[in-house]
Amino acid sequence: MIVLSIDSASKVATAALLDENNLIAEYTINNKMEHSTLIMDMVDKLLSDSNLSIDDIDGFIVSKGPGSFTGLRIGMATVKGLSFGANKPYVSISSLDALAYSLVSFDGIICPVMDALRDSVYTCLYKGNNGKLEKLIDYSALELDDLIKILKDKNEKVMFTGDGLIKHKDYLSTNLNNSFFAPNHLSIIRASSLGDLGIKLLLDNKCDELNSSPFYLKKPQAQRELEKRLALENENKL
Structure with missing residues (x-):
């Protein structure tokens, strides 16, 4: 089984190709570039440099959080799209x-x-x-x-x-x-580590549903601020 593993939960963007016995390739970029401009380019390069196509991939693995709200949504959306388009399973793994x-x-x-x-x-x-x-x-x-x-x-x-x-x-x-x-x-999340955990689940035929969502632990800052403002407004009405 060959899998593609992606993590974008933090400042790091990382992707890897591996099977149950071997790490085939891994790319990691640790800077402030937007993950939305990196992830698919990394995937394309991994496949090209490994002489593989998306049709050779048997499953996908992605980090589900906790982490950056935007980064997690990018990673999950990317893997869900690849999974749906290739009609192959995917599984999400905690960043921790x-x-x-x-x-x-x-x-x-x-x-x-x-x-x-x-x-x-x-x-x-x-x-x-x-x-x-x-x-x-x-x-x-x-x-x-x-x-x-x-x-x-x-x-x-x-x-x-x-x-x-x-x-x-x-x-x-x-x-x-x-x-x-x-x-x-x-001290950074490695797609290869994420992939090792995920491939064990896929080999056991355990996978996510297409509607699974990131695991945030905290509510988004905008939502917390809104709830705080609404609570203050309600107090002022009393």
């Missing part, structure tokens, strides 16, 4: 799972942290077990101090990864003993 899977051999707690603005992060806690991830808590949007408290209570060594380290690495290091930090190339 993909980050953690790159560190599945670490013998402690694996803690991906994705920037959720201000002093909060999207996160989950995992342990690796024979090449598989075991979740210790559910996907969460947490204030940084709340995450630190949870980890202190567990009293184990922790490996952090993710773009949240750009802002919070010093604070985490100062406030949490026995903390470790993934190298830069493993």
Whole structure:
């Protein structure tokens, strides 16, 4: 089975071709360019450079979040279109799972942290077990101090990864003993890691429905601001 894997949940745009035994090709761009102008060009180049066509692809994998609202919609729309057009299945995988899977051999707690603005992060806690991830808590949007408290209570060594380290690495290091930090190339979501997780599901005939949607954890900023304004207006009417 050959699959195409795409992630656009964060600033990184990444795509990969792989089968159950081999990574065929992977492209990753980590800058502020618009994903809408990158993703399909990356897919076309992956296929061309690998001497494959879209007809050779047996399934598609995409990150479902959490992450950037716009980026997630671009990735999901792209994969849904490819899946529908090729009449091939697709599956969506958590961005946090993909980050953690790159560190599945670490013998402690694996803690991906994705920037959720201000002093909060999207996160989950995992342990690796024979090449598989075991979740210790559910996907969460947490204030940084709340995450630190949870980890202190567990009293184990922790490996952090993710773009949240750009802002919070010093604070985490100062406030949490026995903390470790993934190298830069493993602190971004890799389409190959996402693909490894997704291909196992596709091989088990598990796939998403075409109407599946991104997993945000937080409401979009515009919606939160609207709800706040409406609540204030209702208070003023009382």
